[in-house]
Amino acid sequence: MLGLMQDWPLRIHRLIDHAARHHGGQAVVSRSVEGPFHRTDYRTIRARSLRLAQRLVREGVVPGDRVATLAWNTWRHIEAWYGITGAGGVYHTLNPRLFPDQIAWILNHAESRLMFLDLTFVGLAEKLFPSLPHVKRFILLTDAAHMPATALPGAVDYESWLDEADGDFDWVAGEENDAAGLCYTSGTTGEPKGVLYSHRSNVLHAMASTAADMFGLRSVDKVMPVVPMFHANGWCLPFSAALTGAGLVMPGPKLDGASIHEVITQEGVTFTAAVPTVWLSLLQHLEATGAGLGALQRVIIGGSACPRAITKAFADRGVKVMHAWGMTETSPIGTICGIKPAVADRDAEGMLDLQETQGFPPFTVDMRIVGDDGLEKPWDGETFGNLQVKGATVTKGYFKAPRDSLTDDGWFETGDVATIDANGYMRITDRTKDVIKSGGEWISSIELENLAVGHPDVAEAAVVAARHPKWDERPLLILVPKAGRVIEKQSVLDHIAPHVAKWWMPDDVVVVAEIPHTATGKILKTKLREQFAGHFGVG
Amino acid sequence: MLGLMQDWPLRIHRLIDHAARHHGGQAVVSRSVEGPFHRTDYRTIRARSLRLAQRLVREGVVPGDRVATLAWNTWRHIEAWYGITGAGGVYHTLNPRLFPDQIAWILNHAESRLMFLDLTFVGLAEKLFPSLPHVKRFILLTDAAHMPATALPGAVDYESWLDEADGDFDWVAGEENDAAGLCYTSGTTGEPKGVLYSHRSNVLHAMASTAADMFGLRSVDKVMPVVPMFHANGWCLPFSAALTGAGLVMPGPKLDGASIHEVITQEGVTFTAAVPTVWLSLLQHLEATGAGLGALQRVIIGGSACPRAITKAFADRGVKVMHAWGMTETSPIGTICGIKPAVADRDAEGMLDLQETQGFPPFTVDMRIVGDDGLEKPWDGETFGNLQVKGATVTKGYFKAPRDSLTDDGWFETGDVATIDANGYMRITDRTKDVIKSGGEWISSIELENLAVGHPDVAEAAVVAARHPKWDERPLLILVPKAGRVIEKQSVLDHIAPHVAKWWMPDDVVVVAEIPHTATGKILKTKLREQFAGHFGVG
């Protein structure tokens, strides 16, 4: 027997429809790629997205077609998402920081047939288009006045192109399980893999991640996603903000500390989100200038482990850090370090300990840790296990992959290693590939790295396994000094020693000028592991 | 093309699974029907619900079967909901305050085949069971020690009955659109009508209503649903709390001011919800005793219009009132008076003005006001219109009704009249049947009533239309004095006059000892309208 409630498919247009109707005048402010700040609101964004959808249909886009975006976080990128999905298409975000070859490979794999791109990337696109047989037209996210001369096929400025549609149009109807978005993983551990979101999974993700213990967005918030929309959906913040009616502040192409600081204070940003490196650069700017953070209250930090020093620097300025873990494959929020009653009374130090964990999942996600034998590990805060997740916002397989990539009982293998404590707080200790196996026991490279970067002379740290004659693998600590500082190896080791078991201590320290990074700014451990594998003399 | 995200049907067991796994030790405290307070947690509730589901299947319950509950808010009632839906059944909550004949009619209409009932209602059930051919067995929500002698067929105490299941069981699988709950409307305007919730609608309701601008529940909250679970799902608070991992405090059978106060302070309740009359009684208790409200922060008030005096009394005690509107047909949250940026800067008086409105809808609900011609009315805060709603948590038709009860374009007609202001705040002015049509213009009975109860001598007020020779209808004000007070009619009119247009002023005032109420404590206007129709001498 079926219930008698209304049929209301969870399609992405619901989000902007709701925002336009119930929070229509709410501001969406962007630093434009052309330079000046631009102000619009949800009502206008919806109206323009509807025209965009109409225009795309006229362009020949049919349900399921992929339409690529190569763009910064601006109002036009948001319109592209609603317009593409509102035409039944699939927005396919591209990370411009990948190698050009990788971008071309991804575009051909996705078979995206149109591309929206920022002025920044015209040169890149011009280089690539001869090897992109699928992309039929390039729409430059600008207006006629800023349109450059370009050889890109069918090149047109967005505003003129949009003006050809009058908005007398309804969103293209469809099922909630239809594909809506396509995003490739960051390529840290291998080639990027395509994650294909559905309308339903994106809407459920927006609903679940916006809950009070998670993002906790309110309509009085001004939300700035510094995390790019091409990095795992911009952590879905454009959707979450629309659902809540919160204001959006889009930082455009300028992501250095000074520019981010300018936007935060000028626009009264209350809530923001990005990977740790962005915040390092902001905090350096604050230290150098003595500037404050205006109305800022909360910062989501994830993508890689958030060092305690960053959390503390924000706390000292009255800003609450919410450490989050996620993957492209989890839409991306897997866990957020909210406050459960069992830990609510902690003092400042205790809270910093807690905030080193990545927290607990929202409703719609479940997690567990298992051994290599597939058996569940205890939640004792000490036992390492392979982290697996499951839920409405978790992928079951990759685009064009022959089969689902789940365990027999339906869990997705994250490739991360974690502990979970008795209160259910999960802590990432490593990538499966990066964990150091010393005499059968596991050592966390992330924990050692976090401790090392707490040393005043250390700018960046990486711990990798090097082969060892007796213990199979032992940790090697690789350090980059802060500008103008000299690293004393023993001083860093002394800094780490009180916090870890003796057998966790790195066997050696190497100081280097630079550590290699991926396109999303993560440490490229594969490279380091190769380079230093023989450091302890084992071939 | 379909997305590649996991299949994760929105079934109700997800809520308790999530709570048990990620907030397993969180307390659920109840005042038991037997007397003492009872403490359990989500992990235990889930384990017992699973046994309950298993036991129900052994009892012969198959998917779609209705299982009735006639019970107060306690942990056992919560277990019954999860157990019944976990067996594929449909929980059917019964309002014990209805007339016995109505209860029997509803049970026979629902064809519920089992009944869980509290000790309080054994006498009632004994009277009714000869006229209940469908109910095969009565399970008393108590243990063996408290089991009374009763002639009810198959009567058994819940704990002994539950002990017959070992919990080696999986939730019965099904579709998310399967029926999960059945609740009849309050019967204020006619016979109660059956609203049939689905698993999906209840889960989406829990997700949407828990958002930060709505209930805004956090796991550190202690949530007390004073509103009975038989009144429109207990406003879904048991589900919302589980989704969030918030603690639950269940008030059991004692709903007078002193008892509610005892629970709030003893258990550190931070969040509670009920209809205005409950709060009147609590506030009287506070006035009489000088007692405080402990850790209480927020109160949801709805079901009928919340008088300004109640909102102010709570505000004076540092507690935030969130005025809400809903219907059994809307699961029930239709709107909540959260704070949008446009009104965030208001002073105390301005905030009280705002809080007289019922606010704006959560994501998953849309609303509009239309004239009798079906055309949409402007959002100017002045124009009255028939309130219509639509969305994932809104009914499309009634149980066993031959056809859906929606407009041609899919909106549900609420039977309420409202205004909506430029900021999107909706204000209920009347039931369609209660609006006073004076010379073609509409007068709000609710606004006049709210003003009247602000007078210090007035305990309760009702405004009804009486027939008028010149204006068709004119408002008549009916008042009940506070205990020990005498009402001076002119004094009440003087109290109202500064706040409304002259032509809104009641033409006469009648003082009565008592006003008739429905089973849910709402004023029975039908009765009053009949009684006073000829008051101005028109037959």
Ligand SMILES: Nc1ncnc2c1ncn2[C@@H]1O[C@H](COP(=O)(O)OP(=O)(O)OP(=O)(O)O)[C@@H](O)[C@H]1O
């Ligand atoms: N808060 C965090 N702490 C530690 N690691 C994190 C955190 N958040 C994310 N990560 C890491 O980032 C990964 C997800 O990143 P993303 O989806 O961008 O691609 P990637 O895993 O880096 O690349 P690829 O899957 O292509 O190798 C997680 O699996 C985890 O290893």
Ligand SMILES: Nc1ncnc2c1ncn2[C@@H]1O[C@H](COP(=O)(O)OP(=O)(O)OP(=O)(O)O)[C@@H](O)[C@H]1O
């Ligand atoms: N905050 C509020 N202010 C004014 N009226 C409210 C409020 N909340 C709910 N109501 C009234 O309660 C109604 C919903 O109540 P419920 O579903 O319990 O049954 P009922 O409408 O009273 O009974 P029936 O539909 O059987 O006549 C709404 O339609 C509205 O008239």
Ligand SMILES: [Mg+2]
């Ligand atoms: Mg990965």
Ligand SMILES: [Mg+2]
């Ligand atoms: Mg009704």
